[in-house]
Amino acid sequence: MTATLVKLRDEWFEYADVLVDVMIGYACNVQCDYCSITDEMRKENMATAPVMAALAEARRRGAVKVAFGGGEPTIRRSLLPLVRWCRDRGYTSIKIPSNGLMYSHESYARDACDAGITDFHISFMAHTDELYAKIMGRADALSLVTRGVRNLKALGRTPTGDLIIKHDTWMHLGDIVEHWAGLGIESFNLWLVSLSDRNRDNLESLPTVSEMRDGIVAAFERGKRLGVAVRSRHIPRCMLPGYEDHVVDLRDDKVLVVTPRATFALWESRISPNTYAEKCNGCRYQHGACLGLRSDYLERWGDAELRPTYDSAAAPAA
C-alpha cells in the first residue's frame, strides 16, 4: 500500500477522495435541547498544533478536502486562521458545519468567505421564532440565523441546510424546507435525532420513523415542488418506501473523523447508521446500498419497521 491510501473500516481509499473531518472541540455557544454533547465533552478541545500536524500529514498524503466540526467551530478564534492555513496549502474543499449564529455578524461572514471556506452548512432548527427558541434556547435565534444566511447569500454563498428530525420538528419539516428555500437554500439534509450521551435518556425526542413518516415525506415533496434537494441521511431505505432515491449513503462522503479522543470512519460512529437487525440478513441491500440502522434506534424501537428485500433463495425460513 502506498502512503496515499487510507483505510476506512475495511476498505482502502485514496486520500484525495477522503474528507478529513476534524472535530476541533465540543465547545458551543448554545445548548440545543437534543444535543448529545455532555458537559464533560464540552471541555474537550483539540489544541491547534496537533490539528495542523494531522492536516499537514493528510495533505502530504494527498488529501484536499477538510471539514472543521464541533461543537460550534465558528466560536473558536483559531478557526479562520486554520481555514486560511488549509487553503494556502492546497486544501480545495473546506467545509464548516455551523449553527449559523456567527454569520449574523456581517464582518465575520465576510472574513469566513475570504479565509477560504468553500462549503457552508447550517443547522436549521425550525421556521418560527417560538420553535427555534425552544430548541436552541435563544429567543433571537431565528432572526440571527436568518441574518447570517442573508449575509452569506449577499457574499455569493449558498449554505446547505441540515435539518433535525425529532418529536417537535417532524410535523413541520415541509414548512421548514419551504421557509429556508425562500431565503435561497437549495439543498437540505435530514438527520434523525440520536439517543446518545447527553440525549440518551430523552426518549421522547425520538418517535418511530413510522410516526414521523408523513412529515419526512412532506419535506421530500415540498422540496420537489420548490426545486430544492432534500435527502435523508440516517434512515434505512426500507423505512422510506417510494422515496429510496432520497436516501443518501454516508459512505459516499468517505469521511475520516478526527476527534479529541480518536480517529475513525464516519460510518463507524455511534451516531451513524451502521447496525443491521437479524432480519436484515439476506436482504439484497445489506452491506450494499443500505448502511443499516442506528444502534440507538434499534435499541429503542426494535426492528418492526424494517422491510428487508429478500431474493427468493435468501429468504429466511418462515
Added chain:
Amino acid sequence: MRRVQIETLDATTSTLTLSLDVGLYPRDVLYAAAYVFLDRAYVLLDRQDSRFIVRFRSKRPLETSVFEAMAGEFENELLAQALRHQVFDANQRIIEDVVAVAIGGASAGAEPAAGSAAEPALIPLRGHSELDDTEDGFLTDPAGIARPFEPGKQGSE
C-alpha cells in the same frame, strides 16, 4: 453609576465588594484581573443582573485606605488585562502562522497547492486597514453570540 464601584468595604471583616458593568469587560479579562490578587485575598466572582460582583476577603487585616487602594488597583488591572486581550487578538494570526511553520517543518511540511507560486509567507503582508482594525470581538458582540455556552448558567446571562 460608575462602571466599577465599591459596593461594600468593611475593614473589620477584611472584605471589599466591587461591582462592574458586564458590558465593559469580557469574562476572560475579569478572571485574569482577579487572578492577580490571589496572593493577597480570597476572591469570589459572582453576577447580579447586569453587573459582575467581585468579593475580596483579605488574607490579613488591612486599613480602609489599603482596601480603597486595592479597588483602584483592580480597576487598573482590568484595563491592563483588556489591553493584553486586544494585543493577543490582534496578533492571533501571526501566532498561528508561526506555529504553522513550526509544525509544518516538524512534519516534513505540507506541499503547497499545485500550481501555486510559492509557500505562503511566514508573516503575510497585510493591508493597512487590517492592521488598523481595533475591533476585538467582544466589544462588537453585544448579543454574546461568540460566547461559549456554560452548563448550569443558562438564563443567568
